Amino acid sequence: MKRQEYGIRTTLNVPYEEAIPRVTEALKKEGFGVLTEINVKETIKKKLDKEFPKYIILGACNPQLAYQALTNETEIGLLLPCNVIVYEREGKTVVSAQDPEAALSVVGNPAVAPVAKEARERLARVIQSLS
Template structure:
């Protein structure tokens, strides 16, 4: 099952992280959390891992609508966007809310999920605009 939307970019990892944050802001998302997976794994397990950052992104307007529709939807929030490096390539990938919220038996979430998904796809597509 495809649960993410991904694109490869020919820019540095650090530049990709910053440009992804900028693209999120253009679409009305704030970054609530930023997890440096590489640093966390090094600290906790003393293992090496590729550059990998998880950005917990939230669009307050749509989060509020989703919470009004389904109280427990917070279990699936915020929308994660990842930036990672693999074999010299940099990728930006975003969760597909239609897939994630498809687990919830509430058809009223469909329009919200579709709208947020369109916005997240634009984020991934416009990291370099």
């Protein structure tokens, strides 16, 4: 597991198509549902008629954590849900989750920090479980 400044990442030795349901199931085990799926490859082809590698953005949400964050900071909805990306690179599949502590630190509301910390811990477990 590798942590970037704003994300938590791992590389899998499974095909992209197999990784997506694995990621979705791992998120579910940590209380996250996938609210949105954006197939970037298909969207770029459709809108720009350009080729792009396999790449999907999963908008993951843990309802309890989202509720806590929203009741402490109404505008935090601009930073939700937690995005998880799955993409191909050099024949491998990469999975990267947004680091909620990094993303929500811009809010500057101390009441949000514990929610961000818990969300980060859960997403880190998701990424670790895939390795």
